[in-house]
Amino acid sequence: MIALALRDLRLAIRAGGGFGLGLAFFLIVVTLVPFGVGPESDILARIAPGILWVGALLACLLSLDRIFQLDFEDGSLDLLATAPLPMEGTVAVKALAHWVTTGLPLVLAAPVLGVLLHLPAPGHLWMFITLLLGTPALSMIGAFGAALTVGLKRGGLLLSLLVLPLYVPTLIFGAEAATRAIDGFDNTGPLMMLAGITLASIALLPFAAAAALRINLR
Amino acid sequence: MELTAQDLTVSRGGVPVLEGLSFTLRAGEVLVLRGPNGSGKTTLLRTLAGLQPALRGEISQPPEAIAYGAHADGLKATLTVAENLAFWASVHGLSDIDVALDHFNLRGLANRAAQNLSAGQKRRLGLARLLVIGRPIWLLDEPTVSLDVASVGLFADAVRTHVAGGGAALIATHIDLALDAEVFDVGPYKADPNAAQGHRTAFDQALDGALDGALDGAPL
Numbered sequence: 001m002i003a004l005a006l007r008d009l010r011l012a013i014r015a016g017g018g019f020g021l022g023l024a025f026f027l028i029v030v031t032l033v034p035f036g037v038g039p040e041s042d043i044l045a046r047i048a049p050g051i052l053w054v055g056a057l058l059a060c061l062l063s064l065d066r067i068f069q070l071d072f073e074d075g076s077l078d079l080l081a082t083a084p085l086p087m088e089g090t091v092a093v094k095a096l097a098h099w100v101t102t103g104l105p106l107v108l109a110a111p112v113l114g115v116l117l118h119l120p121a122p123g124h125l126w127m128f129i130t131l132l133l134g135t136p137a138l139s140m141i142g143a144f145g146a147a148l149t150v151g152l153k154r155g156g157l158l159l160s161l162l163v164l165p166l167y168v169p170t171l172i173f174g175a176e177a178a179t180r181a182i183d184g185f186d187n188t189g190p191l192m193m194l195a196g197i198t199l200a201s202i203a204l205l206p207f208a209a210a211a212a213l214r215i216n217l218r
Numbered sequence: 219m220e221l222t223a224q225d226l227t228v229s230r231g232g233v234p235v236l237e238g239l240s241f242t243l244r245a246g247e248v249l250v251l252r253g254p255n256g257s258g259k260t261t262l263l264r265t266l267a268g269l270q271p272a273l274r275g276e277i278s279q280p281p282e283a284i285a286y287g288a289h290a291d292g293l294k295a296t297l298t299v300a301e302n303l304a305f306w307a308s309v310h311g312l313s314d315i316d317v318a319l320d321h322f323n324l325r326g327l328a329n330r331a332a333q334n335l336s337a338g339q340k341r342r343l344g345l346a347r348l349l350v351i352g353r354p355i356w357l358l359d360e361p362t363v364s365l366d367v368a369s370v371g372l373f374a375d376a377v378r379t380h381v382a383g384g385g386a387a388l389i390a391t392h393i394d395l396a397l398d399a400e401v402f403d404v405g406p407y408k409a410d411p412n413a414a415q416g417h418r419t420a421f422d423q424a425l426d427g428a429l430d431g432a433l434d435g436a437p438l
Contacts, residue, residue, distance in 0.1 A: 079286065079288070
């Protein structure tokens with residue numbers, strides 16, 4: 001399992017691996033929003049948590065089809081399926097590798113990029129916390145969607161359509177938790193819901209994704 | 219290590235392609251699988267490897283005993299030859315790749331990225347994977363594609379060493395590997411495409427019956 005995680009990380013970092021794609025997209029979205037909305041700092045400050053969350057979500061979506069598609073095309077997925085590693089473990093490890101290369105950089109960049117959007121003071125910490133809690137769910141749900149669409153040629157559109165509705169609860173509770181904290185309200189409720197979605201995804205979706213992969217490999 | 223198939227029916231996309239297959243592959247034996255293109259050799263190998271379920275019949279070995287060598291080699295273009303091999307070894311809980319590098323004459327290429335290999339070199343690397351994962355039964359699908367005569371010789375040597383050590387190999391190929399092997403022709407086991415009818419579920423039949431009944435009663 002560790003070998004698979006290390007291989008996926010190494011592949012992501014090497015040339016053409018797609019590392020930084022999500023991060024670059026996130027950076028572009030966040031820098032363009034002030035141009036589109038206008039420079040009024042109070043408007044920007046109010047929409048900042050939402051923009052950061054939507055940006056992170058879309059950046060995550062961008063690299064989802066790479067999770068299984070490349071391994072499927074070069075035959076690795078067949079060979080992994082016949083390896084002693086359980087398919088559920090393969091899915092979980094690949095989702096983890098996706099999170100480390102896509103989700104984690106977004107978590108670290110969001111507080112910094114918040115400055116561009118006049119994110120008010122406690123918001124930086126809360127963006128970090130909510131994204132840290134929420135992005136693992138994005139990777140895991142995405143891995144499930146990628147497993148469902150793995151055999152399809154140019155299945156990216158279908159993958160986005162499948163996954164976007166599943167991302168909505170994470171987005172709502174994540175952005176809500178950050179906004180409430182910034183406005184000085186208690187945000188335990190949305191924070192708990194966010195953590196619950198992430199834990200449930202990690203607990204259940206590897207099994208669903210593994211089943212989908214087994215069927216798609218037939 | 220003996221691989222036995224009993225009355226096996228394999229299917230592609232739900233349609234049976236080969237039926238009634240029975241054969242035994244004993245330790246130390248090589249069985250060469252023959253049959254025209256599209257006759258179901260790949261489907262049979264994938265079924266034996268546990269990648270798809272058989273429609274009917276028994277396979278004596280669990281997929282854990284089987285190394286499957288497909289058309290695609292499962293190589294990562296940006297990893298080096300040694301990294302590719304070491305990955306497959308460690309996924310199977312092993313670490314020794316030296317024997318495989320030496321056997322397939324890849325030592326000089328060990329630090330080259332797989333994307334810079336020729337087709338034949340890639341194939342050699344794909345076959346070297348079989349030596350690092352330590353599984354007793356090899357199922358190989360056209361293993362000699364894009365190999366030159368010398369590399370085919372290396373491959374045949376690897377198979378000979380493997381079976382001499384108590385392993386077994388089932389190889390779908392059209393060329394003569396100069397191995398002491400029995401030939402198993404899948405031609406006679408070709409399934410009748412209409413036999414798919416026989417595998418319909420009770421639900422389908424009930425639905426058809428209901429539809430026929432409804433149409434008979436309908437005024438035209």
